[in-house]
Amino acid sequence: MILDVQDLLVRFPGVTAVDGVSLSVAENECFALVGESGCGKTTLARTVLGLQRPDGGTVAIAGTPLAGLRGRALRRLRAQVQIVFQNPYAALNPRMTAGRLVDEPLRLAHPDAGRDDRRRRAEELFDAVGLTGTHRSRYPHELSGGQCQRVAIARALAVGPRLLVLDEPTSALDVSVQAQILNLLDRLRRTRGLSYLLISHDLAVVRHLADRVGVMRAGRLVEQGPSAQLLDAPQHPYTKALLDAMPGRGRAALLADTIEAS
Amino acid sequence: MTELLTVDDLTVEFTRGGAAVRPVRGVSLTVAPGEIVGVVGETGCGKTLTGLSVLGLLPPGARASGSVRLDGREIIGAPPSVLRDLRGRQVAMVFQNPGTAFDPVRTIGAQFDRVIRAHRGGSRGRAREHAERLLRDVELADTGRVLRAYPHQLSGGMLQRAMIALALSCDPRLIIADEATSALDVTVAQQVRRLLLRLQSERGFGVLFVTHNLAEAYDLCDRVYVLYAGQVAETGPTAEVFDAPAHPYTRALLDALPRADRAGTTLTALPGTVPSSVLAVTGCVFANRCPRAEETCEHSPPPPAAVTASRTAACHFADTGGPA
Numbered sequence: 001m002i003l004d005v006q007d008l009l010v011r012f013p014g015v016t017a018v019d020g021v022s023l024s025v026a027e028n029e030c031f032a033l034v035g036e037s038g039c040g041k042t043t044l045a046r047t048v049l050g051l052q053r054p055d056g057g058t059v060a061i062a063g064t065p066l067a068g069l070r071g072r073a074l075r076r077l078r079a080q081v082q083i084v085f086q087n088p089y090a091a092l093n094p095r096m097t098a099g100r101l102v103d104e105p106l107r108l109a110h111p112d113a114g115r116d117d118r119r120r121r122a123e124e125l126f127d128a129v130g131l132t133g134t135h136r137s138r139y140p141h142e143l144s145g146g147q148c149q150r151v152a153i154a155r156a157l158a159v160g161p162r163l164l165v166l167d168e169p170t171s172a173l174d175v176s177v178q179a180q181i182l183n184l185l186d187r188l189r190r191t192r193g194l195s196y197l198l199i200s201h202d203l204a205v206v207r208h209l210a211d212r213v214g215v216m217r218a219g220r221l222v223e224q225g226p227s228a229q230l231l232d233a234p235q236h237p238y239t240k241a242l243l244d245a246m247p248g249r250g251r252a253a254l255l256a257d258t259i260e261a262s
Numbered sequence: 263m264t265e266l267l268t269v270d271d272l273t274v275e276f277t278r279g280g281a282a283v284r285p286v287r288g289v290s291l292t293v294a295p296g297e298i299v300g301v302v303g304e305t306g307c308g309k310t311l312t313g314l315s316v317l318g319l320l321p322p323g324a325r326a327s328g329s330v331r332l333d334g335r336e337i338i339g340a341p342p343s344v345l346r347d348l349r350g351r352q353v354a355m356v357f358q359n360p361g362t363a364f365d366p367v368r369t370i371g372a373q374f375d376r377v378i379r380a381h382r383g384g385s386r387g388r389a390r391e392h393a394e395r396l397l398r399d400v401e402l403a404d405t406g407r408v409l410r411a412y413p414h415q416l417s418g419g420m421l422q423r424a425m426i427a428l429a430l431s432c433d434p435r436l437i438i439a440d441e442a443t444s445a446l447d448v449t450v451a452q453q454v455r456r457l458l459l460r461l462q463s464e465r466g467f468g469v470l471f472v473t474h475n476l477a478e479a480y481d482l483c484d485r486v487y488v489l490y491a492g493q494v495a496e497t498g499p500t501a502e503v504f505d506a507p508a509h510p511y512t513r514a515l516l517d518a519l520p521r522a523d524r525a526g527t528t529l530t531a532l533p534g535t536v537p538s539s540v541l542a543v544t545g546c547v548f549a550n551r552c553p554r555a556e557e558t559c560e561h562s563p564p565p566p567a568a569v570t571a572s573r574t575a576a577c578h579f580a581d582t583g584g585p586a
Contacts, residue, residue, distance in 0.1 A: 036447035037418075144535060145305070174304035174474065176532035179518035183528050201448050208520035208529070228525070245452035248477030254456055 002027055002062055002163045002195040003048060003081075009056030010043050017043040019219035020057070025163065030189065030196040032210035032227065034203065034242065040219040041199050045165050048197065049081055050074065062162060079109060082156035086168035088148035092140045098151045099136035102126065105158035125154040128191075130184060146177035150184070157188070166198045170205060182208055203246055207231050215239045266436055266468045267293040267316060271328040272338075274311050274320060284541060286311050287492040288328070290566075293436060298462060298469040300483035300500065302476060304515075306536065307489040313438045313472045317355055318345040333435065350381040354429035358441035360421035364413040370424055371409030374431065381432040396427035400457060419450035423457065430461065437462075440472040455482055476515060480504050488512045491540045491547045494566060496580075498573030508575035508582065510552045546578070554579050 003025040010018040018040045025031040033041045046052040048059055050066050059066045061080050069077055085091040092101055102125055106118045113121070126136065129150040140148050149169065156164055169185065170178040186209065188194055200206050206213055207227055214224035215238060223236040234240045247254070274286035286308040293299045301309045315326050318337050330337040332352055335344065357363040365373060374393035375386060382392075394405040400423040402408050413421060422442065429437055439458065443451035459482060462469055473479050479486050480500060487497045488509065496509035507513040517530040534551040537543050546552070549559040558578055566574040569582050 036449065175476065175515055176304065176518045179520070179529035179531035182520060183531055186528070203448075204520045204522075207522055207525050228522075231522070241449055245449040246477070247452065247455065247475065247481045249481065251459070251481055254452070254459060254481045 001025065001060075002029075003031075003197060004060040004063075005044070005048065005057070006060075007057035008044065008047060008054055008059065010040070010047055010052060011055045016219050018047065018054075021216070021219070021221045022057075023214055023221060023224065025195050025197055027162075028189065028193050028195055029212065030198055030210045032198040032200060032206040032213045033216055034200060034206055034213060035216035036201060036242075038218075039216040041216050042167065044216075045083070045167060045197065045199055049083055049165060050078055079159040080161055081163045081165065082159060082161040083165040083167060084149070084152050084156050084169050087172050088145060088152045089140055091152050092148055092155075094140050096139070097136065098126075098131070098138050098140075098143065098147075101140075101151055102154045102158055105155050109159040121158070125157055128157065128188065129154045130180075144177070145173050146180055149173065149177075149181055153184070153188070157192070161194070163195045163197060166196055166200075168200055169198075171200070171202065178205075185209060203231060203243065215242065264295075265292040266295045266297075266333060267291075267470065268329070268331045269312065269316070270331070272312065272315060272330060273327045274308070274315060275325045275327070276323055282541065285492050286315070287540070289487075289489070289492070289494055291487050291494070291497070293468045293470055295435065295468055296462070296466045297485070298459075298471055298483045300479035300486035301470060301472045301489060302474065302479045302486055303489035303495075304474060306491075308492040309472045309474075309489050310440055312489070313355075313440050313470055316436070316438055316470065317349060317353055319355075350377065350432040350434065352434055353436045353438060354432070354434040356422070356425050356429050356437060356439040356442045359445045360418060360425045361413060361445075363425055364421065366413055368412070369409065370411055370413065370416070374409065374428060377428055378431050392431065393427075396431055397424065399430070399461065400424070400427040402427070417450075418446050419453065422446060422450075422454050426454070426457065426461070430465070430467075433465070434467060436468045436470065438470045438472070441474065442471075443478065444473070444475065451478075458482070476504070476519065488515070491536050493547065493576060494574075495548065495577070496569075496573070496575040497566075498569070502570070502573060506581070508569040508573060508580040509577045510554050510579075510581075511548050512575075513581070514551075514553075546576075548577075 001024045006022050008018050008021045021044060035041050043052060047054050061077050064077055102122050103118055106121055131150050170181050173181060189196060198210055210227045213227045213230050214221045217238050223239050234243055269289060269291045272286055272289045273284055275282055275284045289312050301312055303309050314320055315330055320326055326338050332348055375389045378389040378392050393409060397405040397408055402420060402423050408424060443454050446454060471483055483500045486500050486503055488495045490511045495511045496503060507516060514532045518532060520529060532551055537550060540547050545560040545562055546564050549555040564576045564578045566576045569575050569580055
């Protein structure tokens with residue numbers, strides 16, 4: 001298992017954000033967490049990244065428990081897990097060119113590498129995410145949303161992670177650009193043997209990318225299973241409500257809808 | 263049929279760095295009384311500015327030309343007094359983010375009071391009764407609590423319901439909804455769509471529904487206009503446009519959607535981007551990304567042409583033969 005989460009508990013004053021969640025992500029697998037605002041999915045992701053200390057339970061990356069790690073050992077483990085955020089403009093330093101943005105993590109990952117070596121690695125990364133040399137000198141505001149997201153993905157890949165946490169990676173993008181990024185993520189997973197923890201509220205995106213799905217509500221994982229099976233035959237009423245809320249089934253279905261305010 | 267809203271050859275122009283930019287270029291559309299009309303397209307296609315022009319709310323520096331007639335009255339160039347008279351009573355707006363559309367330092371009640379008494383007059387007590395009725399209509403049961411609350415004390419879904427209630431407070435004949443569900447959680451968004459549909463069928467107002475979400479437009483709209491680079495690429499009854507798109511751009515948008523039957527496949531992504539200077543394009547503005555483009559597309563812009571009696575598409579090679 002690349003990621004193994006057991007009985008995870010995260011409390012904030014007055015609220016249990018993650019309430020006894022267990023899940024695992026296998027090598028080369030895409031596991032999707034779905035749920036609405038405040039369900040705890042982002043807190044869970046932050047805990048997996050070591051940005052949030054759990055109040056109970058364990059997180060293990062490639063067999064190594066995150067708890068108790070400090071300093072260099074923690075940094076080494078963190079290189080195994082990287083994140084791609086929803087809004088690429090906010091995730092990239094506006095004062096750095098795309099080239100420098102990708103070079104930055106390369107310096108950290110390869111402190112002994114020379115300029116030429118890093119340049120070669122950067123070129124390889126640019127190529128892998130579908131950007132060309134002309135993009136290297138551009139600042140984020142000179143790039144489109146899709147191009148920025150490609151830079152963010154290249155940055156995440158620069159330190160050689162085995163697991164990417166994808167936090168709503170296409171929610172801020174237009175439909176045509178979303179398709180490009182989904183195709184890219186699909187290809188990177190196959191060619192680089194990556195594993196994904198995908199966080200999304202869009203069940204169409206989830207179905208497209210994920211092998212397995214976990215549905216979160218109020219800190220708990222209410223249902224999990226293979227994506228086609230879970231989305232075709234949901235067992236939990238909340239999963240059914242999420243599916244019923246997907247638009248695109250016509251006006252009659254919208255009117256027949258009976259989901260209640262939660 | 264007498265149209266409620268007639269937008270004719272609307273162009274919106276700005277000056278940026280000494281050069282003219284035209285985010286809306288010759289858009290024409292109509293909304294009949296009681297009709298829900300979608301304006302769909304991607305970022306920068308001009309859909310929001312088209313909606314704002316109906317309220318005379320274009321940002322500073324924007325120059326609008328063409329014609330926007332609401333119930334026969336021209337909005338472009340109308341003096342503020344006419345616009346004031348039209349807003350609220352004839353046309354009202356529901357914005358994307360209810361959290362920023364309300365004034366954060368006034369209670370919801372104070373904001374209802376202000377709008378209702380400005381447009382309808384009457385006492386505070388009458389305004390409050392009216393506000394309570396409106397809130398019950400949008401399925402906000404605890405009206406006292408909502409009216410006492412400041413915007414930050416309500417959830418996004420409750421605020422958007424309150425926003426719809428406020429928009430309905432003067433019985434407008436037309437509602438402009440701009441990405442009205444985009445900031446909401448999926449189940450809440452669905453509730454708001456259903457609410458809008460119910461209110462529309464009960465009250466019979468027309469809706470200009472601006473959205474990037476094709477599936478949402480499919481569920482709600484009687485007709486849709488698909489915008490690309492400031493122009494109408496295609497228009498027609500929603501089901502016909504989505505089931506058998508005539509314009510290659512519409513087809514490309516639909517092909518790019520992830521769907522159950524496309525899981526595990528490579529999606530058909532639209533290559534390239536909108537030309538950086540659309541005004542420099544002499545032919546079809548979609549030609550550089552279009553799979554069907556031929557030489558003629560590079561040189562002559564396609565005018566909107568009838569596909570069927572109820573549909574038009576601006577394409578030299580519009581698909582007229584039904585589903586391909």
